[in-house]
Amino acid sequence: MPETSASVxxxxxxxxxxxxxxxxxxxxxxxxxxxxxxxxxxVTLAALRVYRDTVITSPNTEPARTFAGPALQRxxxxxxARLVANQRRRLDSYGWVDQxxxxxxxxxxxxxxxxxxxxxxxxxxPLQPERVPPLGSRGAAASPLLPPGSVAASPNxxxxxxxxx
Numbered sequence: 001m002p003e004t005s006a007s008v009x010x011x012x013x014x015x016x017x018x019x020x021x022x023x024x025x026x027x028x029x030x031x032x033x034x035x036x037x038x039x040x041x042x043v044t045l046a047a048l049r050v051y052r053d054t055v056i057t058s059p060n061t062e063p064a065r066t067f068a069g070p071a072l073q074r075x076x077x078x079x080x081a082r083l084v085a086n087q088r089r090r091l092d093s094y095g096w097v098d099q100x101x102x103x104x105x106x107x108x109x110x111x112x113x114x115x116x117x118x119x120x121x122x123x124x125x126p127l128q129p130e131r132v133p134p135l136g137s138r139g140a141a142a143s144p145l146l147p148p149g150s151v152a153a154s155p156n157x158x159x160x161x162x163x164x165x
Contacts, residue, residue, distance in 0.1 A: 073079055090105070097103040115122045 092107050092109075093105075094107070095105050097105050
């Protein structure tokens with residue numbers, strides 16, 4: 001068996017032991033970066049505290065100025081009183097809304113009294129003229145409404161298409 005010396009390892013017979021390997025991570029740059037972050041945060045917090053104590057609460061700052069509102073109305077309370085009085089006068093009086101079509105206004109209290117006198121029939125739907133589709137048609141959706149005074153076609157004429165020459 002060959003003899004081994006203390007400087008030779010078992011797995012590398014005949015090879016001398018080399019220098020120690022460098023670590024995979026260099027510790028110095030990592031520690032310096034962490035130290036830089038801590039110092040930066042501390043300096044920033046100190047600067048913000050100094051800024052807050054000196055600039056923001058400084059007695060040299062001007063108080064906020066208040067501006068007068070725009071002069072849109074010279075007398076807003078009087079304008080409102082005139083508007084309400086005009087609306088009250090119109091609500092409490094008779095008058096024409098559209099005289100050509102016979103539409104008039106009346107006081108609200110009188111209108112409510114007249115409705116109460118009529119009772120439940122005051123809320124019934126107004127009578128509507130009955131429109132019946134012509135015989136033989138498929139209903140109002142399929143046949144157009146005829147103007148007043150015209151004559152409806154007979155069922156045979158309505159069912160047969162007209163020839164165009």
